[in-house]
Amino acid sequence: MSSKKHNYxxxxxxxxxxxxxxxxxxxxxxxxxxxxxxxxxxxxxxIKEVIDNAIDEFIMGYGKQVEISLDxxxxxxxxxxxxxxxxxxxxxVSRINTGAKYNDDVFQFSVGLNxxxxxxxxxxxxxxxxxxxxxxxxxxxxFSRGELKSEKRGKQNAPDGTEIVFTPDPTIFKSxxxxxxxxxxxxxxxxxxxxxxxxxxxxxxxxxxxxLKDLLEEDVAExxxxxxxxxxxxxxxxxxxxxxxxxxxxxxxxxGQYTSDGGTHLSAFREGMLKAINxxxxxxxxxxxxxxxLVGAIAIRLKDPVFESQTKNKLGNTEIRTExxxxxxxxxxxxxxxNSEVTERLLxxxxxxxxxxxxxxxxxKLARERSAAISLRIPQLKDCKVHLNLEKGNGQESMIFIxxxxxxxxxxxxxxxxxxxxxxxxKGKPLNVWDLNRTIVYKxxxxxxxxxxxxxxxxxxxxxYGKVILATDADVDGLHIRNLLITCFLRFFxxxxxxxxxxxxxxxxxxxxxxxxxxxxxxxxxxxxxxRKVKNPEITRFKGLGEISPSEFKAFIGPGMKLTxxxxxxxxxxxxxxxxxxxxxTPARRQFIMDHLVVEEPVVA
Numbered sequence: 286m287s288s289k290k291h292n293y294x295x296x297x298x299x300x301x302x303x304x305x306x307x308x309x310x311x312x313x314x315x316x317x318x319x320x321x322x323x324x325x326x327x328x329x330x331x332i333k334e335v336i337d338n339a340i341d342e343f344i345m346g347y348g349k350q351v352e353i354s355l356d357x358x359x360x361x362x363x364x365x366x367x368x369x370x371x372x373x374x375x376x377x378v379s380r381i382n383t384g385a386k387y388n389d390d391v392f393q394f395s396v397g398l399n400x401x402x403x404x405x406x407x408x409x410x411x412x413x414x415x416x417x418x419x420x421x422x423x424x425x426x427x428f429s430r431g432e433l434k435s436e437k438r439g440k441q442n443a444p445d446g447t448e449i450v451f452t453p454d455p456t457i458f459k460s461x462x463x464x465x466x467x468x469x470x471x472x473x474x475x476x477x478x479x480x481x482x483x484x485x486x487x488x489x490x491x492x493x494x495x496x497l498k499d500l501l502e503e504d505v506a507e508x509x510x511x512x513x514x515x516x517x518x519x520x521x522x523x524x525x526x527x528x529x530x531x532x533x534x535x536x537x538x539x540x541g542q543y544t545s546d547g548g549t550h551l552s553a554f555r556e557g558m559l560k561a562i563n564x565x566x567x568x569x570x571x572x573x574x575x576x577x578x579l580v581g582a583i584a585i586r587l588k589d590p591v592f593e594s595q596t597k598n599k600l601g602n603t604e605i606r607t608e609x610x611x612x613x614x615x616x617x618x619x620x621x622x623x624n625s626e627v628t629e630r631l632l633x634x635x636x637x638x639x640x641x642x643x644x645x646x647x648x649x650k651l652a653r654e655r656s657a658a659i660s661l662r663i664p665q666l667k668d669c670k671v672h673l674n675l676e677k678g679n680g681q682e683s684m685i686f687i688x689x690x691x692x693x694x695x696x697x698x699x700x701x702x703x704x705x706x707x708x709x710x711x712k713g714k715p716l717n718v719w720d721l722n723r724t725i726v727y728k729x730x731x732x733x734x735x736x737x738x739x740x741x742x743x744x745x746x747x748x749x750y751g752k753v754i755l756a757t758d759a760d761v762d763g764l765h766i767r768n769l770l771i772t773c774f775l776r777f778f779x780x781x782x783x784x785x786x787x788x789x790x791x792x793x794x795x796x797x798x799x800x801x802x803x804x805x806x807x808x809x810x811x812x813x814x815x816x817r818k819v820k821n822p823e824i825t826r827f828k829g830l831g832e833i834s835p836s837e838f839k840a841f842i843g844p845g846m847k848l849t850x851x852x853x854x855x856x857x858x859x860x861x862x863x864x865x866x867x868x869x870x871t872p873a874r875r876q877f878i879m880d881h882l883v884v885e886e887p888v889v890a
Contacts, residue, residue, distance in 0.1 A: 303380070304431040307408040311457060314405040316598075321462045324470065324854045325545070325598075328453050328461050331409060333471060334402035335362045335449050340475060340541050342366025343482050344586075348446060350483040353472070355463060358452050365446040368419035375426050375433060378403050378415045378449075403449070407431050409458075410451040418443045430454060470855065471543075474500070478541045478584055480517075497524035497582040500536060504857060505580050508864070511630040514620045523616055525558070525581035527634045530860050531723065531776065533576040538584035539592075539600050548593070548600030550609060554583040557613025564614070565621045566632045574638045585609070645723050652727035663734045667698050669707040672749045684752035685709055685738070686790065686842070689766050692831025697756065700839035707750065709738050714762070715769040718776050719867035726777055736778070745780040753781060754848065756790040758829040771851060772867050775859055782851055791847035792833065796825040805840075807847065 307314055311327070315334075319326025332353075339351045339362060348365035355361075369377050407413045408431035416425040423441045427434045453461060472484050476493040477500040484491045493499045498515035501524045505513070508528040515524045537544045537551040544551070559575050562568075593599040621628045673680040685707040688694050694710040701708060716729055726732050740747045755770055757763035767789065774782050781787055793805035797815035799822055804815035816822050827833055833841070841847075853859060866874065 303404070304408050307405050308431070308457065311409065315409070318458060320458075320460055321464055321467075322854075323852075324467045326461075326467075327409075328458055328463060329467055329471065331406045331451070331453060332360055332362070332468065334406050335360070335451070336471070336475065337542070338403060338447070339364035339366065340479060340482070342446075343479055344541060349481065350485060351475075353484060353486045355465070355468065355487060358455075358461070358463065359450065360452070361448065361450045363446060363448040365444050368445045368447050369415070369417040369424075371417055371419055371422060371424040371438065374415055374417050374424045375436065378407050378413070378426070379428065379431065379433065380404065404431075406449075406451055409454055411454045411456075413451040414449070416448045418445050418447070420445070467854070473503075474536075474538075474543050475541065478538050478543075497522050497536070497584060500524070501526060501580055501582055504534070504861070506861060508860070509580075510578075510634055511627045514617075514624060514627060516616045516620060520586050521612060521616070522584040523554070523582070523613065525579060525617075527631060528578045528580055528860075530578045530580075532779065532860070533579045533581075534857055534860070535580075536582040536857070537600075538582075539590050540586055541584075544592075544598055544600050546593075546599035549602050549606050550583055550585050550600050553606050553609035554581060554613050557610045558617055560610070561614045561617035561621065562631070562635070564618055565628060566635075568632075570635055570639070574635050574642065577638050578634065583613070641722060641724075645727075648724045648727045652733055663709075663738055665710045665712070665731075665734055666738050667694075667701075667708040667710075669701075669703055669705050671705045673751045675746050675748065681751040683707070683750045684754055685750040686754050686756040687711065687735070687770065688756040688830065689713075689758065689763065690829075690831065693756065693758065693829060696831055696833060696835050696838045697842060699835040701842060706842065707738075709735060711766065714766055715773060717769055717867055718773050719863055720869050721776075723777060732773060732777075735773075739778070739781070741778045741781060745778075745784055745786075748781060748786060751786065752788050752848070753786050754788045754790050755851075756792075756830060759792065759794055760828055763829075768867075772863060775853075775863060779853075779856075779859075783853055783856070785850060785852065787851040788848040789851060790842070791849055792827070792830060792841050794827060796827065796837075797822050799823065 311318060315327045315330040317323070317326060319328075321328050336351065336353065339348070342348050342364050343351070343366070345366075347367050350365055352363040353361070403415075407415075407428050410428070411430065413428040413431075414425065415428075416423055418441060421440060421442065422438065423443070424436070424438045426436045455461070469486070472486055472491050476482055476484055476491045477496055480493055480496040482492065495515065496517055498513050501513045502509075505526055505528055508530065509526045510528060511526060513524050513526045516522065535547065535551055535554070537547050537554070539548075539550060555572070555576065558579070558581065559570070559572050562575055563570055587602060587605070589602075591601045593601045621631070669683060669685075671680050671683045673683050683705045686697050686701075687709045688697060689711045691710065694708055697706075698708050712731060715731060716725070718725055718729075718732070726736055736742055738749070739753065740749045755767050757767045771782070771787070774787060791807055793807055794809075795806040795812040795815075797804045797806060797812060797819060799819040802819060804811075804818065806812040806815050812824070816824070830838070864870075865877075
C-alpha cells in the first residue's frame with residue numbers, strides 16, 4: 286500500500302499581507318460570517334466596528350450625533366467628532382496597528398484598542414470610502430476590497446468629523462441580507478449606554494436620557510416587581526429590578542461595547558449584588574434565590590480592557606474583580622438603604638423564591654418516589670443503544686424524535702436506526718407551562734417523563750441525545766404542539782436550545798409522481814415545479830406523518846434528513862415575546878390578531 290508523499294520545503298512557507306490575512310482568515314477578525322439572519326453575523330460586526338469609532342469620539346466629548354443610513358447593502362456612518370488627521374486617513378483605515386487609540390491623551394476609554402476594526406471593514410468591503418472633514422478641509426480615499434483606488438483632498442465647509450460608506454463584499458458574505466431589527470437593537474444599546482447621544486438612522490432619531498434605566502424599563506415593561514434602581518457615574522453605571530421570571534437576565538458592557546458572553550464585570554456584579562442584599566437583609570440567601578427573576582445591567586469604563594476575542598464578547602481583566610465586587614456591593618447597598626419600600630419588596634420576593642424552592646424539593650422527592658414505585662422504564666419511550674456523553678464527547682450522532690400520536694410514532698419506530706434513533710410519543714397536546722412554576726414539571730406525567738427521558742433535570746451535561754428533534758405534523762395542530770414543546774424547553778430547560786440541541790424535522794408536504802419518477806416537495810412552490818417535470822402527475826398531500834409509509838419515511842429520517850435548528854438570536858427578547866404569545870393575556874392577543882388579520886377579497890368570475 287503506497288502513501289502519497291507531500292514535499293515540505295521552503296516553497297510551502299507563505300507570508301500573507303495583513304490584507305490577505307483578513308480576507309483569508311475572516312473569522313479571526315469578525316467571528317462568524319453568516320447571512321444576516323443572526324444578530325452576531327459578520328455584516329453587523331462590520332457596522333459595529335465603524336460605529337464604535339464614532340461612539341469613541343462621543344465618549345471623549347466630541348460630537349453628540351451619529352448619522353447612520355442603510356440603503357440595500359450600502360452602509361453610511363457619519364460622526365461629528367474631530368475627524369481623522371488628514372495626513373493619516375489612508376493609514377488609519379488600511380494599515381494594521383495604526384491609530385490614535387494607543388495614546389491615552391486622545392482616547393482614554395476606547396473599545397477599539399487593537400488597530401484592526403476599520404481595516405477589517407475596508408478589507409472585507411466591495412467598495413469602501415472614507416472622508417475626513419477637519420478645519421475647513423477634507424480628505425477622501427476610495428478602496429475596493431482593501432486596495433486603494435483613488436484619493437482627493439480639498440477645501441470644504443462641512444462640520445468636522447468622519448464619514449465612512451461601505452458595501453460588504455458578496456464574495457465573502459454570500460447571499461447576505463441586512464435585517465433591520467438586528468441593526469436597530471444595536472442602535473438602541475448604543476443610546477442606552479451613552480446617555481445624551483443622538484443616533485439618526487434613516488431619518489429616525491434615537492436617544493436616551495436615563496441610560497441603563499431606560500434599557501431595563503423597556504425590557505421588563507409590566508413585569509417589574511419594583512421600580513428600576515439606577516446608579517450612574519463616569520466609570521460605572523448599574524441598574525436592576527426583579528420580575529417573576531424563572532431565569533436571570535443581564536446586560537453587561539465595557540466602554541460602550543455589549544459583551545454578550547459577560548466576563549469579569551458581570552461575575553463581579555452578581556457577587557456584589559448578592560453580598561449587598563445579604564448585608565441589607567441581614568440574611569444568608571443563596572445566590573440562586575437572589576438571582577432568580579433578577580434583570581440587571583452593568584456598564585464600566587476601563588483604560589486597558591482585555592477581551593477574549595477580536596469581536597469583544599467577553600471581558601478578561603481578572604485584576605479588577607475584587608475592587609469591582611466591593612464597588613457594586615457599596616452601590617447596591619446604598620440604593621437599597623435609600624429606597625426602603627423597594628427593599629421590602631425585594632426581600633419578600635427572595636423569601637418567596639426560597640419557599641418555592643423548598644416546595645419544589647418536596648414535590649421532586651415525591652415524584653421520584655412515585656416513578657420508582659410505578660416502573661423503571663418510561664412507557665412512551667422507544668430508546669436507542671447509543672447515548673450522548675458531553676464529558677467524553679461521545680454519542681453526538683444519537684437523536685430522539687418527539688412525535689404526536691401512535692400512527693406517527695409507528696412510522697418512525699418501524700424504519701428508525703435503533704442504534705442511534707429513539708422515539709418519544711406524546712399522548713396529546715402538551716400543557717402550556719409558560720405561566721406555571723417549576724413544580725408542574727414533577728406534577729405533570731408527560732413533562733416529567735420527557736424530562737426523565739432527556740435527563741436534563743440537573744443540568745445540560747447529562748443530556749442523553751445529541752439532537753432533540755420535534756417531529757410533528759405539518760398542520761395547525763402539529764405547529765401548536767411544536768410551539769408548546771419549545772415553550773416548555775425555554776421555560777424550564779433553555780440550555781438545550783441555546784446550546785443548539787433542538788431541531789425541527791422537515792417532512793414533505795406533497796408527493797408528485799408518475800410511473801417513472803417521484804418528487805417529494807417541502808413547499809407549494811416545489812410542488813408546482815415538480816408538476817411541470819412529470820406527465821400525468823399523481824399529487825398526494827401529506828397531512829400527517831402517519832400517512833407516510835414506513836418505506837418512504839426511512840429516507841426522511843436517514844442521512845439526508847432535513848432539520849431546522851431551533852435557535853435564539855436574542856435571549857433578552859424571549860421572556861416578553863413568550864409572555865405575549867403564550868401568557869394569560871387572551872384579550873390582547875385576540876386584538877393583535879384582529880389588527881393584523883388579512884382578508885383576501887373573493888375572486889369575481
